[in-house]
Each structure stands twice: as structure tokens, then as C-alpha cells.
Amino acid sequence: MNFYLLYILVALAIFGFIAAFALFSVYAERKVSAFIQDRLGPMEVGKYGVLQTAADILKLIQKEYIVPTLADKVLFGLAPIIIFLAVYLGFVALPWAPGLVPASMNFGVFYVFAIISVEALGIMMAGWGSNNKYSLLGAVRSVAQIVSYEIPIGFAIISAVMIAQTLDLQVINQNQGVLATAPVQFLGFIDVKAVGGILAWNVFQAPHLLVAYVIYFIASLAECNRAPFDLPEAESELVAGFHTEYSGMRFAFIFLAEYAMMFLVAMLGVTLFLGGWNTPLPNIGTLKLANYTTGLFWGIFWMMAKCLTVVGVQMWIRWTLPRLRVDQLMTLCWKILTPLAFLCLVISGIWKLLLF
Amino acid sequence: MIEQVIFYILTAIAIGSAAFVVTSQHLVRSVFMFFVTLFAVAGLYVFALADFVALTQIVIYVGGVLVLLLFAFLLSSKNSLDAISEIPSGLLSANRLPAVFIALAFFALLYYVFNSVNFESLNWIQQAKAQNNIISVSDNTVRNIGVNLMSKYLLPLELVSILLMMALIGAAHIARKEPKTP
Numbered sequence: 001m002n003f004y005l006l007y008i009l010v011a012l013a014i015f016g017f018i019a020a021f022a023l024f025s026v027y028a029e030r031k032v033s034a035f036i037q038d039r040l041g042p043m044e045v046g047k048y049g050v051l052q053t054a055a056d057i058l059k060l061i062q063k064e065y066i067v068p069t070l071a072d073k074v075l076f077g078l079a080p081i082i083i084f085l086a087v088y089l090g091f092v093a094l095p096w097a098p099g100l101v102p103a104s105m106n107f108g109v110f111y112v113f114a115i116i117s118v119e120a121l122g123i124m125m126a127g128w129g130s131n132n133k134y135s136l137l138g139a140v141r142s143v144a145q146i147v148s149y150e151i152p153i154g155f156a157i158i159s160a161v162m163i164a165q166t167l168d169l170q171v172i173n174q175n176q177g178v179l180a181t182a183p184v185q186f187l188g189f190i191d192v193k194a195v196g197g198i199l200a201w202n203v204f205q206a207p208h209l210l211v212a213y214v215i216y217f218i219a220s221l222a223e224c225n226r227a228p229f230d231l232p233e234a235e236s237e238l239v240a241g242f243h244t245e246y247s248g249m250r251f252a253f254i255f256l257a258e259y260a261m262m263f264l265v266a267m268l269g270v271t272l273f274l275g276g277w278n279t280p281l282p283n284i285g286t287l288k289l290a291n292y293t294t295g296l297f298w299g300i301f302w303m304m305a306k307c308l309t310v311v312g313v314q315m316w317i318r319w320t321l322p323r324l325r326v327d328q329l330m331t332l333c334w335k336i337l338t339p340l341a342f343l344c345l346v347i348s349g350i351w352k353l354l355l356f
Numbered sequence: 357m358i359e360q361v362i363f364y365i366l367t368a369i370a371i372g373s374a375a376f377v378v379t380s381q382h383l384v385r386s387v388f389m390f391f392v393t394l395f396a397v398a399g400l401y402v403f404a405l406a407d408f409v410a411l412t413q414i415v416i417y418v419g420g421v422l423v424l425l426l427f428a429f430l431l432s433s434k435n436s437l438d439a440i441s442e443i444p445s446g447l448l449s450a451n452r453l454p455a456v457f458i459a460l461a462f463f464a465l466l467y468y469v470f471n472s473v474n475f476e477s478l479n480w481i482q483q484a485k486a487q488n489n490i491i492s493v494s495d496n497t498v499r500n501i502g503v504n505l506m507s508k509y510l511l512p513l514e515l516v517s518i519l520l521m522m523a524l525i526g527a528a529h530i531a532r533k534e535p536k537t538p
Contacts, residue, residue, distance in 0.1 A: 075385065114411040117415055
């Protein structure tokens with residue numbers, strides 16, 4: 001019976017983490033945007049405005065659920081739950097540290113990829129259920145964008161999986177550091193299994209994965225509906241896109257899902273390309289830095305550090321770049337990212353055939 | 357024990373939601389309900405140790421086919437949708453009777469097969485058991501599928517990929533801009 005208690009605890013821990021992360025990153029986003037636009041950002045609530053997001057959450061919890069008269073009430077109510085659940089379930093397979101993964105599966109990469117595609121359906125539900133032309137247009141744009149960008153993202157992931165030779169996220173992590181069970185070769189020919197550190201990360205094991213990671217990162221921005229790909233919620237044209245009609249806790253859940261999605265794609269990218277929970281410090285001679293800095297708590301620390309850096313870059317890009325037009329969005333996806341991702345896939349295949 | 361409970365819950369959801377899909381008057385709701393059916397069936401695949409098939413079902417049907425269905429629904433004209441809702445829709449109305457009949461006949465067939473076969477004593481199952489050719493819960497089925505696709509079933513795989521290629525080229529041709537005629 002303790003077994004099931006543990007399952008519930010793990011589920012609660014993931015939810016707690018998502019909520020805490022969303023609180024922290026909404027504050028961070030405001031401060032980052034303020035810094036980039038030469039403002040101060042929130043300053044009133046608490047020292048430097050640190051309690052601003054907590055106050056916002058209190059406000060959202062108290063708000064009334066407003067349902068438009070002509071909305072499809074069932075779909076309208078269910079949509080935020082489905083959007084959030086899709087992202088929440090994605091966290092189940094992602095490893096945090098050596099031996100610390102909520103559910104170990106031997107096809108983790110595929111699972112995460114599959115479960116986050118459900119989000120598109122939730123967005124469609126929200127757009128249709130609201131019975132509002134702005135919501136519907138936003139939802140159609142969002143789904144078209146998510147479905148299109150799943151192709152370059154998929155091929156970038158596959159080219160990393162071909163180098164790693166497994167779909168198990170924990171094994172992919174393990175094989176990028178000193179704990180590896182498979183040969184680890186820097187640039188494909190120098191054995192660095194004992195050295196570890198940054199040299200053993202997938203992007204340095206096979207340098208073309210650097211291109212694959214950039215493709216993955218760009219496409220993941222589109223999957224999260226974040227600027228410069230935030231056409232689904234383009235304020236100047238669509239009010240707020242698919243969540244125009246939402247208020248109170250329902251809106252909070254859509255918001256939570258957006259921030260959880262940012263962390264999820266960052267975590268998947270870090271796991272596949274940037275060494276996951278492995279340390280960037282290599283073993284140098286008798287100074288065994290990599291061995292010292294690998295372990296349960298170090299694993300969580302490195303994972304968090306890398307993911308937060310990636311999330312920071314996502315925010316930086318959001319407040320720096322202007323929004324793309326729909327045709328530019330599709331051109332970028334189908335004419336630039338998809339061929340490049342295919343090229344990465346082919347190089348991965350040749351790489352594996354020639355070097356091993 | 358708990359596995360059995362989950363299995364029956366999943367089957368109940370699958371059957372109930374499928375019944376809703378075919379009986380509902382509300383076309384969009386039935387498309388969304390179809391998603392529940394597909395998800396429950398994916399859960400049943402997991403019970404059959406076909407976890408790869410379960411995930412593929414979610415990727416292809418939920419991420420692809422359902423979205424396509426919804427887009428087709430959004431793009432179809434209101435008149436043709438209204439025409440559909442004017443068709444009489446009682447359970448035994450003239451245009452549902454054949455479907456009801458086929459469904460009942462198929463159910464009878466399945467029931468007959470299920471009752472007349474003793475699965476434990478089937479020849480090939482006995483053989484597989486004797487050779488210990490059995491998948492256990494912790495086995496890596498993905499590896500198995502990959503190796504088989506690249507060796508035993510390579511020709512069918514290539515044929516299917518050519519078919520998909522043809523569909524893609526066709527789609528690109530249809531979507532292409534008409535050359536300007538002078």
C-alpha cells in the first residue's frame with residue numbers, strides 16, 4: 001500500500017514544483033522584460049516586488065468564473081484541465097538526477113513527445129468552446145503552428161536519439177557523463193568516458209547535434225506559443241487568442257500550463273542534448289571534478305541550473321524579437337527548419353555507421 | 357486486482373464514450389469524445405503490453421487525425437452541417453437500421469468466436485510457451501519492433517513509406533500556387 005502512497009506523493013511533488021516554478025518565473029519574466037525595456041517592473045508588493053505573483057494568484061483564486069452565455073459550457077470548462085494535464089503528464093518521464101525519475105520507462109522520449117501533442121486538442125477545445133471569433137482564430141493558429149512545428153522538433157529529437165541509441169531518458173542522461181555504460185567519444189573519436197564533464201555531452205559527442213539543438217529550441221518556442229511565435233495570442237489582432245474568455249482559476253491553469261510547458265521543453269532539450277543532470281566540469285588529471293560533482297543533489301542542481309538558463313534565454317528572446325507573420329512562420333518551419341532537421345538526421349545515420 | 361479494476365474502468369470509458377460519439381447530436385462534442393475513446397483504447401493497449409502502439413495511437417490519432425477532423429469540421433459550410441442534423445436520428449430509423457444490424461451481427465460473431473475457442477489450448481500459444489517466446493512486462497518492446505521492422509518486415513515498411521511519399525507529393529501539388537496563364 002506504501003507503494004500507492006509514494007505515487008500520490010510524487011504526483012503532488014511534481015504539481016508543487018510546477019506551481020512554484022510558475023510563481024517564480026512569472027516574477028522573473030516581469031523583471032527580465034522590465035530590464036530589457038529599461039523599466040523597474042513590479043516594485044510595490046514586498047521588497048523589489050517579490051510577492052507580486054503571490055498577490056496575483058490570490059486575486060485569481062477569488063475571481064468569479066465567467067462563462068459566456070453562448071459558450072459550449074462543457075468544452076469551455078474542460079479545456080483548461082486538458083491543457084494543463086497534457087503538460088503535467090509530460091513531467092512524469094523526465095529524470096531529475098541519477099536514480100531519481102518519477103516513472104522510468106524504456107520509451108520516455110516518445111512518451112513525452114506523444115503526451116504534449118494532446119495540448120493542441122485542449123487549445124482547440126478552448127477556442128471552440130468559447131464561441132468567440134478571436135478565440136477560435138487564436139486556437140486555429142495555435143494548433144496549425146503546433147502541428148507544423150512538431151515535424152522539425154521530432155526530427156531533431158530523432159537525430160539525438162540515434163546518437164544515444166536509446167529512447168530511455170535516464171539512459172540517455174547516463175551516457176553523457178562519467179556514469180556512462182556505453183562508449184563516450186568526444187567529437188566521435190576521443191574516448192572521454194573517464195573524463196566526463198562538458199566533453200561528454202551529446203552536443204559535443206556529435207557536433208551536428210548543436211544544429212539539431214538550435215532547431216529544437218526554435219521549434220520548442222513555437223510549441224509553447226511564445227514570442228516570436230505568439231501569433232495565437234497576438235494582442236494587437238486577437239485580443240488574447242484562445243484564452244480571451246477565460247478568467248479566474250481557469251485562466252490560472254492555462255497560464256500554469258504555459259509556464260510548465262516552457263520548463264518541460266527546456267528539460268527535454270537539456271536531457272537530450274546538453275548532458276541532462278551531468279556536470280559540466282571534467283576530470284582533470286587527479287582533480288576528479290566530474291566525480292565530485294555527480295550525485296543525487298548535484299544532479300538536481302545541474303538540471304535546475306541548465307533548465308533555468310534555457311528558460312532565461314526563452315524570456316530574453318521573447319522580449320527582444322518582434323512577432324513573425326503567419327507566412328513567415330510557415331516558411332521558417334517548412335523551408336528552413338524541416339530540411340535542416342532532415343540533414344541532421346542523415347548526418348546522425350552516417351555518423352553512427354562510420355564511427356562504430 | 358487493481359490492474360483488473362483499471363482494465364474494467366478503461367473498457368467502460370471506451371465503450372461509453374464510443375456510444376456517445378455515435379449517438380450525440382452535437383458534432384464537435386462527439387469529435388472531442390472520440391479523443392476520450394482513443395485515449396481509453398490506448399490504455400487498453402498498454403494492458404496488452406503494446407505500449408509502443410499505445411503511444412503511436414496518441415501521436416497519430418490525437419495529434420494528427422483528430423485535429424484534421426476538427427479542421428475539416430471548421431472548414432465545412434454551415435448548410436451542409438445543418439443538412440446532417442435534419443436527418444431523422446431515432447435508433448431504429450431507416451438510415452440507422454443497417455448500421456444497427458451490422459453492429460449486432462458483428463457482436464454476435466465476436467461473441468461466438470470468444471465462446472467457442474479455448475485460448476489456452478491454441479496450438480501457436482502452446483508452442484510459444486514451450487519455446488519461452490513470451491514478452492514480459494519489463495521487456496524493451498521498442499527494440500524488438502525496431503529490429504523486426506529493419507529485418508523481417510523491411511519490404512512492407514518501404515512499400516508503406518513509398519505510399520506516404522506519394523501522398524505527400526500529391527498534397528504538395530494540390531497546395532501549390534497555380535501557374536499564371538498569360
